[in-house]
Amino acid sequence: MQLAFTVKHHDWEYIEQRGGIELLTHLRGAATRVEFRRSSIERAYARFATADAEERSEAEVGGLGLVVVQRALLAAEDLGGLLHAFRGDDPWQRLRKTTIPDLDAGYDWALARPEEAFAEAFCLADEHILREEGLTNRVIGPLMDLRGREITRWSRMLGNAANLWHTLHGVAKATMHGFPVFAGTYVFDPPGAGEVGAGLRPSPFGRCAIAASSRERDREVRTDRLPVRLDQQGVATWARWGKVAARLAGELSANQAESRMGGYAATIPLRFISRLSPDERSLVEAALTEREDS
Amino acid sequence: MPDSHRIVLPSRAFFLSWRDQTLPARRAALDDAVAHFEELEADTDPGFRDMAVLGVIGEALQPLEDLSYLGTGWDRPYRGIATYVRATTYTRSTATNFWQESPKWDDARLDVFAGLAGRDPETDVIVPLTEAFASHGISLEPEVQEALYAARAATTDRLRRLLRGLGKDWKQFSPYFLAYKHGGLAINRDDTGFVTDHVEELRDATPWHEPSIAVWTRGGRKQELQADFNLSQAELVRYGAGAGRLAIDLIDAFLDSRLAVVETFEFDEAGEVVGIKPMQLPWTTWLREQDLDDRYWKRLGRGPRITWIAEEAVIEE
Numbered sequence: 001m002q003l004a005f006t007v008k009h010h011d012w013e014y015i016e017q018r019g020g021i022e023l024l025t026h027l028r029g030a031a032t033r034v035e036f037r038r039s040s041i042e043r044a045y046a047r048f049a050t051a052d053a054e055e056r057s058e059a060e061v062g063g064l065g066l067v068v069v070q071r072a073l074l075a076a077e078d079l080g081g082l083l084h085a086f087r088g089d090d091p092w093q094r095l096r097k098t099t100i101p102d103l104d105a106g107y108d109w110a111l112a113r114p115e116e117a118f119a120e121a122f123c124l125a126d127e128h129i130l131r132e133e134g135l136t137n138r139v140i141g142p143l144m145d146l147r148g149r150e151i152t153r154w155s156r157m158l159g160n161a162a163n164l165w166h167t168l169h170g171v172a173k174a175t176m177h178g179f180p181v182f183a184g185t186y187v188f189d190p191p192g193a194g195e196v197g198a199g200l201r202p203s204p205f206g207r208c209a210i211a212a213s214s215r216e217r218d219r220e221v222r223t224d225r226l227p228v229r230l231d232q233q234g235v236a237t238w239a240r241w242g243k244v245a246a247r248l249a250g251e252l253s254a255n256q257a258e259s260r261m262g263g264y265a266a267t268i269p270l271r272f273i274s275r276l277s278p279d280e281r282s283l284v285e286a287a288l289t290e291r292e293d294s
Numbered sequence: 295m296p297d298s299h300r301i302v303l304p305s306r307a308f309f310l311s312w313r314d315q316t317l318p319a320r321r322a323a324l325d326d327a328v329a330h331f332e333e334l335e336a337d338t339d340p341g342f343r344d345m346a347v348l349g350v351i352g353e354a355l356q357p358l359e360d361l362s363y364l365g366t367g368w369d370r371p372y373r374g375i376a377t378y379v380r381a382t383t384y385t386r387s388t389a390t391n392f393w394q395e396s397p398k399w400d401d402a403r404l405d406v407f408a409g410l411a412g413r414d415p416e417t418d419v420i421v422p423l424t425e426a427f428a429s430h431g432i433s434l435e436p437e438v439q440e441a442l443y444a445a446r447a448a449t450t451d452r453l454r455r456l457l458r459g460l461g462k463d464w465k466q467f468s469p470y471f472l473a474y475k476h477g478g479l480a481i482n483r484d485d486t487g488f489v490t491d492h493v494e495e496l497r498d499a500t501p502w503h504e505p506s507i508a509v510w511t512r513g514g515r516k517q518e519l520q521a522d523f524n525l526s527q528a529e530l531v532r533y534g535a536g537a538g539r540l541a542i543d544l545i546d547a548f549l550d551s552r553l554a555v556v557e558t559f560e561f562d563e564a565g566e567v568v569g570i571k572p573m574q575l576p577w578t579t580w581l582r583e584q585d586l587d588d589r590y591w592k593r594l595g596r597g598p599r600i601t602w603i604a605e606e607a608v609i610e611e
Contacts (some may be wrong), residue, residue, distance in 0.1 A: 001503060003519060004496055005484040018374055021338065022510065022518075032341030037478065040349055056297030059311065063319030071324075074475060081477050097513030173384070176356065176365030180382035183315040185305040191561035194303030209315070214383040221372055221379060286593060 011263065017259050023092040027260070030253030037075040037246040044068045045239040052232055059183040063211050065238075066175055072242020073172030076165040079249040080106045084123040086256070101170065107162045114155060122154065123255040125266035139287045149272040154248065161245035164238065171228045172213035184208040184230070192210035196225065206231040216282035295473040295567070301376040303565050307377040313593040317542065318446050324538050327353040331531050343527065347507050348474035350531045353472040354538025356462050361541050362392035364548055365407055369399075373415065393451045393465065397458035404450040407417050408580055409551025422446075423575070432600075441593040442577060449580045469520040473509035481508040481519060488521065506530045532610065550579040552595075572601040 005021050007028065015021055032144075048064040081098045083106030085091035094102075110117035113202050118124040124147065130140050174180055187197040200210065212225040229235070249267075259265060273281055296302055300522030331346040366388050396407070402420045405411035411422040424442055427434060434442070473479035488503040489496070507530060508521035522530060554576055560569035576595030578586065584592075 001488050002491050002493070003481070003508075004493070005485060005487050006487055010495060017503070025485040026479070026483040028485055029341050032339050033345055033478045033480070036342050036345035036349070038332065040327075043330060044323070047322055047326060056371065057314060059314035061320050064314035066315070067319050067323045067326075074478075078478055093513050096479065096510060110595065117376070130462055134327065174382075174431060175531040177318050178360060178381055178382045178388070179312075179320075179356075179360050180308075180363070180378075181310040181311065181316065182307050184315075187353060190563040190566040191306075193307030194299040194301075194565060196304045196307060198299075204518050207593075209311075214379055216383065223379065223382060223385070278562050 009261065014263060015260060019091045023095070024257065024260050026092075026095075027253045030250045030257070033078070034246045034250035034253075035069070037078065037249075038243045041068065041071045041075065041239050041242045041246070044071050045235065049232070058185045058207055062183050062185075062207050062230040065207070065235040066171075066181060066209060066228070068239050068242075069168055069228065069234050070172055070175045072238045072245070073168055074165060075249065076169070077103060077248035078159055079163055079245045079252070080104075082249055082252050083107060083110050083117065083121055086252075087117070088293055100173070103165065103169070107165050110158055110200055111162055114151070114158075117149060117158075118154060119266065121256075122252050123259045123266050124150070125268050129266050130268075133291075135287060139283050142276050142284050143268050144286075145276065145280070146270065146272050146284075147268050149275065149281035150269050153271075154251075157244050157248045160241040160284050161248055164241035164245060168228060168238065170213060170224075170226045171209075171211045174213055174226070178216075180212045181210065181228075182210045184210065200225065200227065203227065203229055203231070205229050264283045298561075298565060298595060302556065302559060302567070303561070305376050305552075306376050306559070308381075309549055309553050312545070313553065316360075317546060317549070320353075320542055320545075321359070322469055323356070324350070324353040324542070328531060328535050331527075341480065344480040344483070344507055345478060347531060348470055348526050349535045351467050351470045354534040354541075355464070355467055356539075357388045357541035358393070358460055358540050359441070359546060361460075361545050362389040362396075364545065365396055366392050368406055368478070369396075369403060370414065373418070384602070387543075389464065390468075393457075393461040397454060397461050398478075399454075399457075401450045404453050405446065407548075408446075408449050408453060409548070410446050410449065410533055410577070434598075437593055438598065441590040442598070444590045445581065445586055445594055448585045449578075452580060452582075452585055458542065460541060460544075463534075467534060467537070469511050469515070469517075470507060470509055472512050473520075476512060478508040479512075479520075481510060481580060490522075516574050531569075534596055544580075547576075547579045550576045556602040570602045572599060574599045 005025065007025060009015055011294050013023055042250070044064070044067045048061065050069055051061045051064050080103035082097055084102045085095040087106065087109055088094055109248070110121065118128065127140060127144060130143055182193055182196055183287065184202065184207060187193045187200065188202040196210065196212065202208065207230045207231055209228050212223050212288070213226060214221055214223040255267065259267060270284070273284060276284065312490060327349045331350055334343055334346060363381045368377060371377040371380050374452055402411065405422060406420055410422050412426065413419070424439065460476050488498055488505060488508070490503070493500055494519065503520035503523060505523050506525050506527045508519060510519050512518055556571055558573040559567050560571060564569045575597040578594055583591070
């Protein structure tokens with residue numbers, strides 16, 4: 001059996017230069033992937049919230065909170081993988097070979113160099129590109145306004161996704177590799193958990209868990225303890241940030257896919273076009289129409 | 295008496311967390327994933343449906359990975375520290391190695407896995423609990439001994455069979471599990487299709503083949519993609535969920551076999567051992583009714599009950 005590609009494009013050499021057809025089809029399939037990730041987070045949160053409202057045991061409710069954490073971090077990994085992919089050559093291979101350090105580096109890059117990340121990963125055009133396209137100052141002004149608004153929005157979303165990743169990827173990794181997570185109630189309620197709880201204090205927010213991650217180093221075994229909030233507000237935040245990460249991964253993928261299908265390297269999203277004045281909006285729409293006709 | 299602070303209390307918290315937090319979470323996550331798939335409408339986008347299938351595989355294989363860490367932890371514990379610590383150590387190969395090797399373990403290693411034997415912390419030698427009883431002066435009636443040995447043999451037989459089956463499931467589903475966790479790498483059906491190898495040009499009459507699921511594999515594998523053409527999506531979901539539920543049941547038995555020991559200790563609020571309660575060893579926790587002769591069930595029930603007796607006080611003249 002072999003895989004055939006049915007997507008149509010006018011310039012396959014261009015697609016090869018931009019990472020290949022496999023990458024293109026994967027990017028084009030992002031919408032349903034995102035919808036599923038968001039839906040699975042919502043379902044996990046609903047189960048957690050129900051158990052919390054029913055006042056089931058702290059350990060049981062905490063466990064359901066950890067399912068929310070795990071699913072939220074899958075979405076954060078999706079985004080981190082895309083950031084890593086588009087900051088180097090051969091994005092398709094990079095996307096499928098990610099390691100935790102790669103994902104860390106992807107997020108760090110996007111936070112430290114947002115202009116570069118929005119250009120490379122999100123295909124966001126800058127003023128220089130707009131002038132190269134032959135656009136006039138009258139149109140560039142409103143387009144740069146739209147660009148600024150999108151950057152503000154993406155920066156906020158990226159900040160949330162990065163917070164989620166950096167705060168919890170160690171805990172999420174634990175839930176996916178053996179689940180060595182101690183319920184807070186067994187660590188902090190008498191008789192305690194001995195050395196596992198040594199030096200730790202209960203979360204000021206309430207319910208929590210402690211993930212244990214051990215490593216062998218020479219003749220020593222070292223165990224790191226990673227606390228995680230599992231109170232209602234904490235878990236609601238993890239769920240919200242996970243859904244934001246999924247949505248941002250979707251927008252990045254859509255921009256990348258559209259840029260390949262349209263044969264252009266960068267664009268300005270029109271999400272905030274309704275915030276422009278009627279005159280500015282007309283200018284932008286006219287410029288778009290002219291471009292599509294040409 | 296093992297160190298309370300370093301070994302007994304952490305082990306107790308580890309097992310109780312597993313029983314009361316993690317196992318219910320794994321069950322709930324798998325049930326939710328299956329329900330998510332089963333609730334899909336007939337006209338649901340194929341891409342969403344594929345992710346839902348991967349979601350079931352994702353939640354089903356997690357308990358197999360969990361079991362591999364628990365099994366590895368007790369098979370190869372670190373010396374001088376609590377046994378559970380090995381189960382908290384991540385390596386890339388833990389799950390794959392366990393599922394390849396455990397079906398081939400000898401009886402002694404399976405006894406340890408089942409909680410019917412322990413490793414001497416000084417020598418690492420495997421000591422069956424029946425021998426440990428004898429060395430501590432606990433004598434068992436011949437009929438009880440016979441029942442214990444029969445249950446032990448039935449347990450290793452059953453475990454070897456189940457671990458072999460789950461090992462195959464791990465191998466079959468791993469590529470989909472990894473694709474789900476790392477990037478959601480389901481192949482986009484809108485832009486692709488499968489044809490037989492001899493097709494060189496797509497025509498209107500070219501027959502297409504629909505897999506139940508198809509994914510891009512993680513980089514470095516010889517095969518770029520993995521697909522299943524043998525099962526329907528519903529069958530794949532049922533099969534995968536079945537493997538996950540079996541793994542969860544085995545973890546339940548694993549915990550049962552260990553909790554009896556940690557729950558025998560009574561602690562004060564400061565975590566000091568202040569007493570020892572009677573203990574019932576869950577000797578038959580791995581077995582179903584049909585795995586053991588009725589006469590042995592009557593003799594053993596859930597397992598032997600151990601009551602601790604304090605030494606007589608010595609009266610000084």
